[in-house]
Amino acid sequence: MPERNAFAATLRDRIAQQLRDQILSGVLPNNSKIGIDELATQFGSSRTPVREALIELSHQGLVEIVPRRGATVTGMSVDTVRDNFNVFGGLSGLAAEWTTMRANTEVTARLRAIIDEAGPDMTAEQLIENNWRLHREINRNCGSDRLIAMIGQLSSTMPASYFNLIPEQVQISLREHADLVNAIARGDAAGARFLAEHHLRQAGEQMVQRIENTARDTAAS
Known part of the structure; x- marks a missing residue:
């Protein structure tokens, strides 16, 4: 099995990790919408760590940021x-x-x-x-x-x-x-x-x- 530390240190890391797993495993298929407010509520956080997590995933080519709305999964084949x-x-x-x-x-x-x-x-x-x-x-x-x-x-x-x-x-x-x-x-x-x-x-x-x-x-x- 792959090497990954499953215990991320920050809330942003945990959000990014959960979304990354869902995208890589197909739970969140291509073109799925990810809402910032919904994720913030789910994790009991402000919008800031959610935005930071989505930015990280966008740099990895997994999502495309939609200004003021959240992100769309670009995913992987x-x-x-x-x-x-x-x-x-x-x-x-x-x-x-x-x-x-x-x-x-x-x-x-x-x-x-x-x-x-x-x-x-x-x-x-x-x-x-x-x-x-x-x-x-x-x-x-x-x-x-x-x-x-x-x-x-x-x-x-x-x-x-x-x-x-x-x-x-x-x-x-x-x-x-x-x-x-x-x-x-x-x-x-x-x-x-x-x-x-x-x-x-x-x-x-x-x-x-x-x-x-x-x-x-x-x-x-």
Whole structure:
């Protein structure tokens, strides 16, 4: 699963994150209207953090600001969503490979401790946080500040609440995380890269399927 800190620090960040997830997952399809007053009421806030969140999303190409009215979702096609996951997976695979080549017993112990904490009894929020911690630990040990920065930039194209959107992916993700950490621990750099890339590609296909199903259900209603 993608690396994203699901616990944003500010109200603006939380609003932007929720809207981003809804757009990236197809809950808010293209051409949907987003009202500033409605969002301010929903979050119990003033209009200012809502406007700031919409400006942030407009810079990411997800919405178009409508003066004095709010915003319109420009969204992403399923092809773009698939591309985002594939590109993110490619970079994450490279990070896993480089981390494997550099990993010592301390690194592998930290990775094992993270996956040992995860389990089906966790809430979705706890699983999201555990997922973020695992990928962060792998990425930050790759030895390349440039690669870490590129992964960080692309993380904004990943839905943070993935397990809320696709709960059936939880067990698959837990198994794939364990396989990835095992590959790193035994020094299998090529295997770790393959597993990380496959992990993200498969997650992307699940997201695309969800978006297509949502669009089909909406059209039929």
